[in-house]
Amino acid sequence: MVKFAEALITKLAVSNKLDDGDIHALHGLNIREKLLGPRVTIVSDGTRPTESCLLVKGYVFRIKMTPDGGKQVLSIHIPGEVPDLQSLHLKVMDHDLETVTDCTLGFIAHDDLKNVTRQRPNLAAALWRETLIDGAIFREWIVNVGQREALPRMAHLLLEMHERLKGIGLTRNSGFELPVTQTDLSDCLGLSAVHTNRVLQELRREKLISVNRGEFRILDLSRMKELAGFDAAYLHLGPTI
Amino acid sequence: MVKFAEALITKLAVSNKLDDGDIHALHGLNIREKLLGPRVTIVSDGTRPTESCLLVKGYVFRIKMTPDGGKQVLSIHIPGEVPDLQSLHLKVMDHDLETVTDCTLGFIAHDDLKNVTRQRPNLAAALWRETLIDGAIFREWIVNVGQREALPRMAHLLLEMHERLKGIGLTRNSGFELPVTQTDLSDCLGLSAVHTNRVLQELRREKLISVNRGEFRILDLSRMKELAGFDAAYLHLGPTI
DNA sequence: CGTGGATTTGAGAGAAATCAAATCATGTGG
DNA sequence: CCACATGATTTGATTTCTCTCAAATCCACG
Numbered sequence: 001m002v003k004f005a006e007a008l009i010t011k012l013a014v015s016n017k018l019d020d021g022d023i024h025a026l027h028g029l030n031i032r033e034k035l036l037g038p039r040v041t042i043v044s045d046g047t048r049p050t051e052s053c054l055l056v057k058g059y060v061f062r063i064k065m066t067p068d069g070g071k072q073v074l075s076i077h078i079p080g081e082v083p084d085l086q087s088l089h090l091k092v093m094d095h096d097l098e099t100v101t102d103c104t105l106g107f108i109a110h111d112d113l114k115n116v117t118r119q120r121p122n123l124a125a126a127l128w129r130e131t132l133i134d135g136a137i138f139r140e141w142i143v144n145v146g147q148r149e150a151l152p153r154m155a156h157l158l159l160e161m162h163e164r165l166k167g168i169g170l171t172r173n174s175g176f177e178l179p180v181t182q183t184d185l186s187d188c189l190g191l192s193a194v195h196t197n198r199v200l201q202e203l204r205r206e207k208l209i210s211v212n213r214g215e216f217r218i219l220d221l222s223r224m225k226e227l228a229g230f231d232a233a234y235l236h237l238g239p240t241i
Numbered sequence: 242m243v244k245f246a247e248a249l250i251t252k253l254a255v256s257n258k259l260d261d262g263d264i265h266a267l268h269g270l271n272i273r274e275k276l277l278g279p280r281v282t283i284v285s286d287g288t289r290p291t292e293s294c295l296l297v298k299g300y301v302f303r304i305k306m307t308p309d310g311g312k313q314v315l316s317i318h319i320p321g322e323v324p325d326l327q328s329l330h331l332k333v334m335d336h337d338l339e340t341v342t343d344c345t346l347g348f349i350a351h352d353d354l355k356n357v358t359r360q361r362p363n364l365a366a367a368l369w370r371e372t373l374i375d376g377a378i379f380r381e382w383i384v385n386v387g388q389r390e391a392l393p394r395m396a397h398l399l400l401e402m403h404e405r406l407k408g409i410g411l412t413r414n415s416g417f418e419l420p421v422t423q424t425d426l427s428d429c430l431g432l433s434a435v436h437t438n439r440v441l442q443e444l445r446r447e448k449l450i451s452v453n454r455g456e457f458r459i460l461d462l463s464r465m466k467e468l469a470g471f472d473a474a475y476l477h478l479g480p481t482i
Numbered sequence: 483c484g485t486g487g488a489t490t491t492g493a494g495a496g497a498a499a500t501c502a503a504a505t506c507a508t509g510t511g512g
Numbered sequence: 513c514c515a516c517a518t519g520a521t522t523t524g525a526t527t528t529c530t531c532t533c534a535a536a537t538c539c540a541c542g
Binding site: 487489490491492494498499503511512 | 513514518520522525528529533534535538540
Binding site: 046062064066067068070071072074086089090092094095117118121124125128129131132133134135136138139140141142143145146147148189190229231233234236 | 287303305307308309311312313315327330331333335336358359362365366369370372373374375376377379380381382383384386387388389430431470472474475477
């Protein structure tokens with residue numbers, strides 16, 4: 001199944017330099033395909049996965065539930081990413097992984113991943129780097145919920161998704177598909193669904209964005225960045241030498 | 242300088258299994274000592290470090306500033322940790338690193354770290370794992386600021402510090418040194434300094450904690466955990482097989 | 483003893499949550 | 513093709529948590 005390796009390579013190449021040997025090794029990976037519908041749990045908090053899943057098509061949420069029923073989305077994953085790559089070295093899951101949309105996933109055994117990293121230090125570094133970029137995005141999310149109020153917070157999230165999707169070619173003139181509900185967005189931002197709705201209205205009223213059924217468009221990039229205090233550096237796009 | 246290797250080994254051993262060869266390799270690392278006073282910037286946002294720093298004594302904050310002067314503490318680092326280990330693979334810093342107290346630091350060149358990881362896959366995994374635990378803690382901080390209100394949020398932070406410090410033997414019957422100001426705590430939690438003060442008073446009034454000059458004590462662990470919804474699983478303490 | 487930072491207190495304002503209900507899709511089955 | 517059910521979005525009113533502003537007190541230190 002070439003598409004799996006292709007998705008992974010495309011995404012890795014956004015932030016890493018891969019040589020022919022690396023690419024060959026990735027093509028050689030044994031990947032088990034799985035198609036899932038929307039809103040399905042892929043991996044559960046507390047379990048011990050023996051494989052990680054490569055997302056090829058669709059969106060995936062990492063989610064953490066609080067004891068009193070609160071729900072926090074920790075990250076939104078896009079094609080080419082491996083949302084539970086951390087389980088390669090953190091044996092017990094500390095959060096859930098679930099599909100947002102119809103998804104095509106490719107499961108790769110941890111043993112195979114370990115072999116590849118042992119044989120190709122450059123790939124090991126690339127995968128490590130991917131988990132570090134995850135971490136950098138987590139850090140910015142802490143800032144987002146901790147420091148920004150609702151309007152810039154929403155703007156920042158949308159800008160991040162725009163920037164990351166642009167990296168893998170999933171934007172068309174500042175528009176991108178993100179088929180999530182307003183409740184989903186509220187779970188990303190730590191806001192109530194009602195307030196999320198009002199914030200989105202405000203952004204539309206200000207002609208900063210447009211939304212129709214899961215298609216978001218940034219109408220005024222520079223004003224949005226200004227509003228959100230957005231600086232893409234934390235995404236570490238482009239292989240830095 | 243044995244103390245550097247010792248601090249690192251103690252901390253790594255909390256979450257990893259190290260063999261004699263690993264320990265020997267760590268002792269062989271070339272480490273440059275540096276003593277810093279409190280409130281000193283170790284590494285700045287936007288720079289490209291060529292070494293990472295091992296914290297041996299004291300506390301270090303990772304900090305992110307927003308364009309409008311907001312300050313968010315991203316993590317509090319304790320002895321044995323390498324707060325900027327991510328710079329090994331993410332060349333440009335996306336946040337600041339600064340001392341909180343008097344600190345003893347040991348700087349290790351990235352080249353040396355890379356050599357060690359290339360020669361000892363088990364150490365590579367251990368270091369990768371440390372950065373993944375960082376990530377797990379970031380995730381929980383997102384939940385903390387996103388989902389919990391002020392009182393449980395503060396309780397959660399204190400419980401986390403207690404649990405982590407216990408791992409390296411820096412607690413005495415539920416008490417631990419954490420010489421930070423209330424303003425520091427407010428920057429950790431995304432609260433105002435005034436509200437932080439009121440929250441601390443409330444926790445003391447409820448006989449949940451006591452504080453005197455940088456020494457915090459958890460007076461009622463189970464009620465605190467109940468209040469905070471605290472589950473230590475995300476810290477990944479103990480080497481999971 | 484004075485100075486500056488840290489903590490504390492009080493009062494008022496503001497951002498966001500909650501509660502409740504209406505409206506708007508969307509998709510299903512008769 | 514329409515009636516209906518279900519979930520998503522929207523609106524309005526009210527409450528609550530947290531912030532801001534301003535000032536007082538406390539404390540460590542030179």
